[in-house]
Structures are given as structure tokens and as C-alpha cells.
Amino acid sequence: MHSFFGSKKKFLFCILALFLSNLFIFIINKINIIDNNILIEKNQEITFLKNSNFYNLTGSSIFIDDSDPDFNWSKTAAEKDWVSGSGTENDPYIIENVIIDAQNPFNNETDIDDFIDIETSTAGITIQNSIVYFIIRNSTIYNSEARVYDSGIKLMNVNNSQLINNTCSSNSIGILSIFNYTYYISSSNNVISNNSLKNNWVGIYSYSINNKISNNIIKNNFGGIISMGINNTISLNSLDNNGDGIMLFGRNNKISKNNLTHNINGLWLLDSFNNSIVENSINNNSGNGILLQSSNYNNISKNEVYNNKINGIHLGEGFYPYMGPFLGPSQDTNYNWISENKVYNNSNGILLNYTNNNHIINNTINNNEFSGIELIFSDYIDILNNTIEANYYGINMEESDWNDIIQNTINNNYYGISLNSSHWNDIIRNILRYNRDCYIENEYSARNKYEDNDCLEPKINEINWVVIITIISLIGLAVLLVVILGRKRTATNLPAA
Known part of the structure; x- marks a missing residue:
């Protein structure tokens, strides 16, 4: 003590x-x-x-x-x-x-x-x-x-x-x-x-x-x-x-x-270890639902985190009070478990930046504005058995390496999995259906492994042509009606001979 x-x-x-x-x-x-x-x-x-x-x-x-x-x-x-x-x-x-x-x-x-x-x-x-x-x-x-x-x-x-x-x-x-x-x-x-x-x-x-x-x-x-x-x-x-x-x-x-x-922020952990964050309702906060900085070995489970303006759950970089009046960058936030949470209608569902060795398991992450899960400069993260649906990105990784993305259900997002400048990631046995793209990676990403994924993309080209033809037809009809009505009004307003 x-x-x-x-x-x-x-x-x-x-x-x-x-x-x-x-x-x-x-x-x-x-x-x-x-x-x-x-x-x-x-x-x-x-x-x-x-x-x-x-x-x-x-x-x-x-x-x-x-x-x-x-x-x-x-x-x-x-x-x-x-x-x-x-x-x-x-x-x-x-x-x-x-x-x-x-x-x-x-x-x-x-x-x-x-x-x-x-x-x-x-x-x-x-x-x-x-x-x-x-x-x-x-x-x-x-x-x-x-x-x-x-x-x-x-x-x-x-x-x-x-x-x-x-x-x-x-x-x-x-x-x-x-x-x-x-x-x-x-x-x-x-x-x-x-x-x-x-x-x-x-x-x-x-x-x-x-x-x-x-x-x-x-x-x-x-x-x-x-x-x-x-x-x-x-x-x-x-x-x-x-x-x-x-x-x-x-x-x-x-x-x-x-x-x-x-x-x-609904809940903010700073320099905190071995804490249990369980079965809380965290909603409609103007910052983050849950924020961890310089905090390790915490368990975040069975919470309902929704309608928060920034991130539902955020682990990583921030500011940390040193032994004096000045602020510095936070230390790493590592070895935390995020499991069995419901995370929805936030800007990002779960964001990890500058973290290592965290575990994201068995969460339901839906209808977030940007990413369901976002990793930025975060390595050795386990993302397992999550349901991630109706976000812009299901999972988005920026400069994040050696991560495991295994057995997740990632459906109905705009992009399923996106990798930017990220390497040596294993993407295995995931279900990716009805995303615009199952996965994309830019030219600076390399040595990522895609194996045994169930990928079903919508027939976007066929759908787009139907939509385009329908829109053009409706516009044409609207223009034709305007022209006809205009001529009738002109004829009505002409003076009698």
C-alpha cells in the first residue's frame, strides 16, 4: 500500500x-x-x-x-x-x-x-x-x-x-x-x-x-x-x-x-492497472465512451457503449502528467482485454493507437460512422470472433503490424478490411459479405496473409447500371413534364386573335 x-x-x-x-x-x-x-x-x-x-x-x-x-x-x-x-x-x-x-x-x-x-x-x-x-x-x-x-x-x-x-x-x-x-x-x-x-x-x-x-x-x-x-x-x-x-x-x-x-468522457483510466470495467451503460458523451491512457492489464467487458461523439472505446495515445507541471505524450497502453461489449452509433467503435498486445474478442460493433475497429501504429493485436457490421470500414489499419484478424463476421460495411502501410498481418477464416470490397491494401502494405476467408461482394456494376438508368429516366420524365406544362401556360396566356 x-x-x-x-x-x-x-x-x-x-x-x-x-x-x-x-x-x-x-x-x-x-x-x-x-x-x-x-x-x-x-x-x-x-x-x-x-x-x-x-x-x-x-x-x-x-x-x-x-x-x-x-x-x-x-x-x-x-x-x-x-x-x-x-x-x-x-x-x-x-x-x-x-x-x-x-x-x-x-x-x-x-x-x-x-x-x-x-x-x-x-x-x-x-x-x-x-x-x-x-x-x-x-x-x-x-x-x-x-x-x-x-x-x-x-x-x-x-x-x-x-x-x-x-x-x-x-x-x-x-x-x-x-x-x-x-x-x-x-x-x-x-x-x-x-x-x-x-x-x-x-x-x-x-x-x-x-x-x-x-x-x-x-x-x-x-x-x-x-x-x-x-x-x-x-x-x-x-x-x-x-x-x-x-x-x-x-x-x-x-x-x-x-x-x-x-x-x-464517460470513463477515463489514466496510469491504471488490473481494473475491471464491466456491465456499464456509457452513452451520449461528447468525447469518448471509455478512454484508457498509460493503462495496462485492464478488463473491459459486457459494457454497452453507444451514441458517443468521438470513440466508443479508445486505447492509447494522449497526454500524461509527469512529475511536474508539464504534460507529455502518454506511455503505451498494453495487455488489455476488450470483450463481449456492444459498441454502436459512435464515430469510431474501437480505436487503438500506439498500443501493443491488446485483445479485442467477441464484441458486437455496428453502425459506427467511420471504423468499427481502427488500429493506428498498433502491433500484436488479437481481433477474434467479433461481429462488425454497417460501419464505413469494418476494420481499418494504419501502420500496424503483426496483428491477427481471425474468425470475425464483417458484413455490410463499405469496406470490409483496409490496410495502409501495414505488414505481416494474418487475416484468416473471416466471413466478409456484402461489403463493397472484402479487403483492400495500399502499395505500402506487404507480406499480409489472407487465408480461408468467406468473401462475397455485391455485384456493384450491375446494381450501379440499374440505379443510373432509373435516375436518368426519372430526370427525363421530369424535364418532359416541365416542358409540356410550360407550353400549356404559354398557350393559355396568348391574347385572343
Whole structure:
């Protein structure tokens, strides 16, 4: 644990800086809508709370540090009505029915070091250095956004918490879960569930281990979820109209059964390894559905990826944050499995550029505007048993070598398989029917093997002549009718003799 986070901690600020650079593009088009949504939602939230037993702590905040005798759980529970329980698994501390207007709006005159300091950031509710069991539920926190990491709810060095059915809006970060090394508490085994996170800069920022983020509504933020860690589960969340839906930076995480729609990129993995991306619905995003950069050994399977403006699934080149303020080209994205996905109605279905040793197997890839599968400078790719139909190119390869294209069904595309400056590829036992051309390759491609393919091309010349004759006949009839009608009108308008 320590080696992973120790080596990655320097990336923390440049990752968020990279992420926020995308978000500023988003701001201009959304700010008026978000302001109106905030006003409506605040009124709804306050009305709801006034109809229940609640504690209005507007203008103040909750701060619990279990390592400090003046601010620990036991002292707070003894003095405050809004805390109950004893901190055991069977009797956790509970904070509930609290409303906090943090009254901490954005301040562009804040000192820059203070502005980006994650550990000294404030929140409506802060819990830190705690391993006892506790629950925060049915509470509303808003207007904590003076600095980058100011939050609705902040957990630092916390284990064994549950955040359930809370509403966090108009904060820099809705829910923040992080750790440092001072107290050797990993910020793990926390549950973030059934919360509403709207109109924040980032909905959830998690730098943690073994956390569960599930069933949350994350909407109208400039970023949905940023997860940096190990063995986390992100499932059954609705992420709508954010900057990027989910940004993952870590390993051994599972992202499943989420709905990611109307974001920039639906799901973005950066420098991430051994993650599982399974059974998500990723649609109508203005960038990529799924984007992997500098990420290896990930499994992308059984997702439905459709109506995304750029690529359905994109692996490869991009920008990568080095140990400093500058951006450089990404490292390779290799050894990933893309299997059993439905990918349709995107610009490109699956795009790999500058990658090696990836596997594209048993996918259904239909009705994409350009290529079903496109390889650019990508080698040793296995493309096996896919159904690829009704795209412009079924498979298009640019400067890509040593790839295996085997036992795919590639029908009703304009071109079945196209090779440009690509060599030593094996194209074997594929079904290619009713494409304009089964396969084409330019003069700079060589040593490709075509073997045992079932190729049936339409009789294009016969079809074209029928179409051409029909069109000419219709045009001739139209011209003849115009001439006849013109003569009749002329005769009608002539003066009587």
C-alpha cells in the first residue's frame, strides 16, 4: 500500500489540474443552468428538512478529530445533540438530519498555497484520524467552495464509515475521502451510498483503499468521480452531465453497472492497472465512451457503449502528467482485454493507437460512422470472433503490424478490411459479405496473409447500371413534364386573335 501511494502522491495535484483543465471548457456552457439548478434544489432540500427533525447548523461546521481529546468522537457525542451512538460496529456513532450552509463561497483572492492545500481544506463536515464505526446520513451540506479541496463532507485518515442519503451541492468537492501518512490510517473500508451530489466542481474525490461507492446520483458537476486508489468498487451510480464521468487512477478496482451519460468522457483510466470495467451503460458523451491512457492489464467487458461523439472505446495515445507541471505524450497502453461489449452509433467503435498486445474478442460493433475497429501504429493485436457490421470500414489499419484478424463476421460495411502501410498481418477464416470490397491494401502494405476467408461482394456494376438508368429516366420524365406544362401556360396566356 505505502509503496503505491508513496510513488503516486506527487501526481495528486497535477492529476486534478489536468482534470480541471477539461472542466473549464465545460463551464461557459453550463454556468447559468447550474446556478438555476442550485437555487431550485436548495429550496427543495431546505423545505424537506424543515418538515423533519433536523439540526440547522448554518454558518458553522462539524469537525471531529479522534486523535485530539478536544475534538474526538466521545467528547463530541457527550456534548452535541446531533451525535448518537458509541462507535462500535453494532452501535455506530450517527450524525443525521443536519443542514449546513457552510457560507464559504469561492474567493479568488486566496493565497495560492492555501488555495490548493488538500490537508488544510475545510468542509461542512470533517472527520479525521478515526477508525471507529460511524454513519452520516440524511444531511444536506452546501456552499463550501472557497478553495480547491473544500468539501461538503471530508474524510481524512478514516476507516469504517458510511455516508448514506446525503445531499452535497455547491461545494468544490461534494465528498472527499483521502489519507496522509501521519497517523498510518489508510482511509479504507468506507461506504458512500445513495447520496445526491450535484453542482459541485467534483462530485466524489476518493484517494483510498477498499471503499465502496454505489447508488449515488452525480449530476451537473464539472467532474463526476475521481478515484485514486486500490481495491475500490464503483457500482450502480448515475453520472449525468458532468465533465468526465469517472476518472480512475489506480489498480485492482471494479467499475460496474454504472450509467454514464452526457459527460465529456464517460470513463477515463489514466496510469491504471488490473481494473475491471464491466456491465456499464456509457452513452451520449461528447468525447469518448471509455478512454484508457498509460493503462495496462485492464478488463473491459459486457459494457454497452453507444451514441458517443468521438470513440466508443479508445486505447492509447494522449497526454500524461509527469512529475511536474508539464504534460507529455502518454506511455503505451498494453495487455488489455476488450470483450463481449456492444459498441454502436459512435464515430469510431474501437480505436487503438500506439498500443501493443491488446485483445479485442467477441464484441458486437455496428453502425459506427467511420471504423468499427481502427488500429493506428498498433502491433500484436488479437481481433477474434467479433461481429462488425454497417460501419464505413469494418476494420481499418494504419501502420500496424503483426496483428491477427481471425474468425470475425464483417458484413455490410463499405469496406470490409483496409490496410495502409501495414505488414505481416494474418487475416484468416473471416466471413466478409456484402461489403463493397472484402479487403483492400495500399502499395505500402506487404507480406499480409489472407487465408480461408468467406468473401462475397455485391455485384456493384450491375446494381450501379440499374440505379443510373432509373435516375436518368426519372430526370427525363421530369424535364418532359416541365416542358409540356410550360407550353400549356404559354398557350393559355396568348391574347385572343
